[in-house]
Amino acid sequence: xxxxxxxxxxxQSLKKSILYKxxxxxxxxxxxxxxxxxxxxxxxxxKKxxxxxSRKSKYLIIYFEQNQFLIIHFGxxxxxxxxxxxxxxxxxxxxxxxxxxxKKHNHIxxxxxxxxxxxxxxxxxxxxxxFKSYKKMNFFFSNIGLEPLDKNFNLNYLxxxxxxxxxxxxxxLLDQKYISGIGNIYANEILYYSKINPYxxxxxxxxxxxxxxxYFSKFILKKAIKKGGSTIRDFKNTKGIAGSFQNEFKAYNRxxxxxxNKRCLGKIIKVFISNRSSYFCKNCQK
DNA sequence: AAGAGGCCCTGATAGC
DNA sequence: TGCTATCAGGGCCTCT
Numbered sequence: 001x002x003x004x005x006x007x008x009x010x011x012q013s014l015k016k017s018i019l020y021k022x023x024x025x026x027x028x029x030x031x032x033x034x035x036x037x038x039x040x041x042x043x044x045x046x047k048k049x050x051x052x053x054s055r056k057s058k059y060l061i062i063y064f065e066q067n068q069f070l071i072i073h074f075g076x077x078x079x080x081x082x083x084x085x086x087x088x089x090x091x092x093x094x095x096x097x098x099x100x101x102x103k104k105h106n107h108i109x110x111x112x113x114x115x116x117x118x119x120x121x122x123x124x125x126x127x128x129x130x131f132k133s134y135k136k137m138n139f140f141f142s143n144i145g146l147e148p149l150d151k152n153f154n155l156n157y158l159x160x161x162x163x164x165x166x167x168x169x170x171x172x173l174l175d176q177k178y179i180s181g182i183g184n185i186y187a188n189e190i191l192y193y194s195k196i197n198p199y200x201x202x203x204x205x206x207x208x209x210x211x212x213x214x215y216f217s218k219f220i221l222k223k224a225i226k227k228g229g230s231t232i233r234d235f236k237n238t239k240g241i242a243g244s245f246q247n248e249f250k251a252y253n254r255x256x257x258x259x260x261n262k263r264c265l266g267k268i269i270k271v272f273i274s275n276r277s278s279y280f281c282k283n284c285q286k
Numbered sequence: 287a288a289g290a291g292g293c294c295c296t297g298a299t300a301g302c
Numbered sequence: 303t304g305c306t307a308t309c310a311g312g313g314c315c316t317c318t
Contacts, residue, residue, distance in 0.1 A: 002311060002312080003311060003312095006311075034294075034295095034312090034313085034314080058312080073312085073313095074311085074312090075295095075311090075312055075313085076295090076310065076311055076312055076313095077295090077296080077297090077310085077311080104296090105296080121295095122295075122296050122297065123294085123295045123296055123297085123310090123312095124294080124295055124296080125294070125295070125312055125313075126312085164288095165288085165289095166288075166289075167288090167289070171289085171290090174312090174313095175289095175313095176312090176313075183311055183312070184310090184311060184312085185311060186311095230311075232310080232311060233297095233298080233310080233311085274289095274290065274291075275290095275291070275292085276312095277309080277310085
């Protein structure tokens with residue numbers, strides 16, 4: 001569930017529980033995520049107090065005292081589970097209730113006084129990374145583009161980044177070094193709302209196209225956040241917060257369904273662009 | 287040297 | 303208590 005809106009939702013719910021709390025210890029059950037997890041993560045994080053929880057595009061960032069940082073990227077299947085020590089006492093603390101905790105793939109466990117946080121990730125495309133200075137973290141982030149919710153994500157920025165690029169707009173929206181935070185779901189939705197064909201080369205986009213992309217990427221991401229993100233795979237055994245934006249998809253996952261634009265008689269088709277499924281209406285997306 | 291595709295990995299589902 | 307192929311919310315790495 002991890003595009004920008006989903007990570008934002010994780011951030012918001014996590015923040016309430018861990019802000020100003022001290023980590024007791026970190027247990028690494030499997031270091032082999034996308035990148036090998038630092039062996040001494042426990043040593044680095046034990047007794048550290050969390051002073052801020054934030055997000056940058058699809059990354060969750062935890063700030064500690066003494067200028068230290070932990071980022072979490074969720075890959076395709078990463079989730080965080082918050083489990084109270086006494087799990088009979090159910091409170092709002094839980095992001096996912098402990099009884100819905102997956103049995104497998106609980107790779108990293110971070111212990112606090114009265115609860116623990118578990119990083120679960122079946123496919124292991126996600127990872128946690130520690131930085132010992134803001135400068136180092138900043139360097140790590142130096143090659144990702146602005147996210148659409150950034151106030152500087154405007155016409156000038158878009159004009160600047162598409163210069164001399166030879167790429168279709170679908171791939172361009174997914175390329176984190178130009179625009180960050182958008183994943184496959186929201187790329188499809190943004191192009192549908194903007195009425196732009198995913199195959200259209202960015203060279204051929206006119207000013208009106210660019211304006212629509214700016215407007216609708218902000219609009220859709222904000223709306224998705226408001227709806228708690230999108231939950232594609234059914235978390236059947238989870239009573240935790242599930243998103244509802246999937247109920248509002250206009251293009252994604254709607255193959256052969258009617259186009260929802262007024263007066264359009266087209267159907268949504270599914271194609272593969274660079275191995276990622278793309279859904280669009282040929283009729284209105286030109 | 288920008289851009290396309292392969293690949294990392296597990297699990298769910300469809301079709302046989 | 304079937305087996306196999308395909309697909310999934312991401313992005314790094316290699317090759318051209």
